[in-house]
Ligand SMILES: Nc1ncnc2c1ncn2[C@@H]1O[C@H](COP(=O)(O)OP(=O)(O)OP(=O)(O)O)[C@@H](O)[C@H]1O
């Protein structure tokens with residue numbers, strides 16, 4: 001008996017059976033294509049970033065780690081639109097990034113709060129476009145509640161601890177309801193306990209809001225605890241050396257043994273990078289001394305080169 005293939009009956013005559021027209025692919029939330037940045041310096045230093053390509057999906061938490069001077073802040077500034085690439089292009093939702101915008105909130109190491117405004121007024125500042133004062137106040141208080149600072153809403157920045165100030169800065173950034181949060185070593189100036197608390201807090205906020213986050217840190221444990229993906233950068237020229245997907249379940253804690261295990265893998269890679277920088281610098285000092293430009297063998301040219309903060 002022959003095999004008959006019957007043509008499928010179209011039960012919905014208003015639709016056509018067959019392949020659906022191909023939908024255009026959803027662009028990444030942030031992407032960088034072959035981005036290079038060179039700063040004009042007297043020393044003629046290598047590129048701060050060379051040929052960096054990177055794609056960050058909506059809702060992803062990406063951490064950037066790497067030795068001092070490898071271009072982490074430069075990369076973040078490109079995404080923020082605070083700096084233009086010399087070559088290549090950065091995109092947000094497929095559109096070229098040409099300037100800063102409220103869709104990309106930046107949080108720096110030092111909380112840049114207005115000292116003459118209270119915590120809630122600082123957050124309200126981000127809500128300038130909300131005309132109704134009552135609504136504006138309610139929204140600002142909601143954001144402070146999100147970072148557990150309701151009790152300190154009417155305190156001035158000088159009355160708050162460093163960790164609390166940073167939480168106000170986070171609340172202010174969240175008040176903008178940005179698509180993307182760009183954080184440049186936001187906890188670097190804090191003591192270890194406060195930092196661990198804030199790591200928990202940022203992770204909880206991210207789980208609630210699912211914002212796209214790019215988080216720069218020196219601290220590998222911090223990166224592994226927070227990131228879906230950790231991107232390790234190398235210096236001179238600034239480039240991406242390695243990417244690691246962190247598959248650990250959430251919520252994670254800094255002290256989890258699994259977190260430490262992932263961190264070890266990243267550290268092993270970064271240590272080579274740091275050793276390379278230290279080697280280059282001692283070669284540079286030698287060369288300068290040989291040329292008779294610098295007679296002081298103890299001069300420290302790049303004091304941070306051999307360290308990566310307390311994460312290493
Ligand atoms: N405005 C500038 N003018 C000249 N050179 C700059 C400027 N900004 C950054 N650089 C250089 O670009 C390189 C990358 O700097 P960047 O600040 O991005 O590094 P980083 O990884 O954020 O370092 P750190 O961990 O110390 O903050 C460094 O060599 C730095 O000296």
Ligand SMILES: [Mg+2]
Pocket residue numbers: 072073074184
């Ligand atoms: Mg930096």
